[in-house]
Amino acid sequence: MDTTKKFYINGEWIDPVVPQFRDLINPATEEICGRIAMGSAEDVDKAVNAAEAALASYSAQPISYRLNLLKRLKEKLQSKTDELAEAITKTIGAPTNFSRDVQVGGALANFEAMLTIAETYQSVSRIGKTAIRKEPIGVVGLITPWNYPLNQIVFKVVPALAAGCTVVLKPSEVTPLDAILFAEAAAEVGFPPGVFNLVNGDGLSVGEAISRHPKIRMVSFTGSTRAGVQIAKAAADTVKRVTQELGGKSANIILDDADLESAVTVGVQVCFANSGQTCDAPTLMMVPAPRFEEAKIIAAAAANAHQVGDPLAHTTHLGPVSNINQFEKIQNLIQSGIDQGAQLIAGGTGRPDSLARGFYVKPTVFAVEHQNYDIVREEIFGPVLVLIPYTDVEHAILMANSGVYGLAGYVVSPNMDRARAVAEKLDAGMVCINYPDWDSYAPFGGYKQSGNGRESGVLGFEEYLETKSIIGYH
The missing domain is CATH 3.40.309.10 (Aldehyde Dehydrogenase; Chain A, domain 2)
Structure with a gap:
């Protein structure tokens, strides 16, 4: 099965609602190196509905259950290191050693750190007569960039799934092959249907639909400041949380x-x-x-x-x-x-x-x-x-x-x-x-027009949690 021309929704590889495709260009040769399906708002709606249907049962599972799935996912990705590195080199042009050691190796190191953080995180704390609970925020839309494609997927998907959220991922349409391999690994591990969903597409169609969708409670975006502004505007009508890691001039x-x-x-x-x-x-x-x-x-x-x-x-x-x-x-x-x-x-x-x-x-x-x-x-x-x-x-x-x-x-x-x-x-x-x-x-994110919120570290995990105060708990 050619998964590059399908989307992973509700535990299955399915065709796009409207057949639309995009050629991938190898930046080293300027030649076509692949073809992917491009999604629409209808595809996003399918993925969001699947994620919403899976949310209650998945979020109710103990953290040990979610971490067991994620540990197996990390092992699957590790076994696909060469494939992932090849996909990144083919689409971004990074030298082979850099793709393997930094692009993939760095992503796996960040994956392991987030597992440790989630495993040791205390979801309930107390102050005075109040209990403070941290609960999964819900269905999240994750929009990732092309420069460190696998790492940014890990930065977003792993804490979201560890927290008990369900996910709709839109990777960059420039570098989607590693995301497809990630979805294949998730399918092999056996996440429940609807927990992890992948829809390829561009920002104007899929990104916009994710940002506006009323059932998505949070959008996490990494990319340009210009695009981040548009996502925040699109998300404003549904008052969803928006975290952004945007431009820099350091x-x-x-x-x-x-x-x-x-x-x-x-x-x-x-x-x-x-x-x-x-x-x-x-x-x-x-x-x-x-x-x-x-x-x-x-x-x-x-x-x-x-x-x-x-x-x-x-x-x-x-x-x-x-x-x-x-x-x-x-x-x-x-x-x-x-x-x-x-x-x-x-x-x-x-x-x-x-x-x-x-x-x-x-x-x-x-x-x-x-x-x-x-x-x-x-x-x-x-x-x-x-x-x-x-x-x-x-x-x-x-x-x-x-x-x-x-x-x-x-x-x-x-x-x-x-x-x-x-x-x-x-x-x-x-x-x-x-x-x-x-x-x-370390938490990663910016001041001013470099964004809002943080990725990585404890703060990156907490972005996917909502806070509930239970007053009079004692």
Whole structure:
């Protein structure tokens, strides 16, 4: 059975109500690499009705029952690691090793952490004469992005199912193959019919229908701020909970006592990971003004050291960006930086010279003296870094906090007291000190136009719970 042309609803693979299909494009070759069914509001309605019908019995099951299913699901996904990595490389263009170790490996690590959180979570607490109960919020609609497709499914589906909610998932129509493999694994595990449902489609049809559906009590969305605003508006009429992890433009403040060579080099590498398609990437590198020229030389060398090419080659550091729209957006923003007078110190417009096809972007670094550039204010979502000097730490903090986003921030210093002091002053939902490894127990989300709510950690689990106060309980 070709599950790519079906939806998983009520425990079965079924055809779309209206036969509509979309070709998938391999970003490395620009060739068709698959075809999926595209859903409509009618398909969403089927999935939501199935989820609603399953809710009462599933949410009434003990946490041990739900965790047993999820543990088996994790084992199934682990056994499909190669398939999942291949699907991600095929649709997003991530190098094979990155797809396996980071895209899939990171998702499985986050899955395991959420199981631990759910297993130890206390759903009832008491204060005074009141009992406070945490209960599943109900049917949830989950809309995931294309840049870390499996990880974002795990971030949303696992806590929702662990909490006792039932799910309608809409993955990105650009990278849906890993979601289909996820649904196949869920079917093999034997979740009760209607507990987990998958409908592929675009935002205008399926995403809109999920956001507006009166039986969905919560929508969790990861993607652009523009799309997040539209989802919030669509959800407003039914007063459902909306959690959003949106855009970012994260500052990386390198303090004057840092090892500049290491701080800049690693900062470039972190910025360019996943071809720069990471919402919390440190895309604005702030360095002390007296060392600005030195930093430019280091950053250019680090960017030029990145090998761009075929994601199937083991020597490749950066594959293509995910799709033609993203490629064109990045090219336009690079050109705007050049047109507005920013100093181009590495990369530039167009593909790397050796690559005639594919959505490949040159690893690009700009240097600017002030913030009045589109490349400083806008999220580029590609392998593009901007260096900017600061006069003192307060100046750096002021620049870092001046934008509309507040997803992440970075601080580099061997002096932890100084680094912590700067971190505490940044208007960001997450601050990383000295490029740490990801912590699967840390809540993730943003301030300002970077979103509402949190994913991951205890707070990410609690997003799928409603609060009930029982007063006079004692």
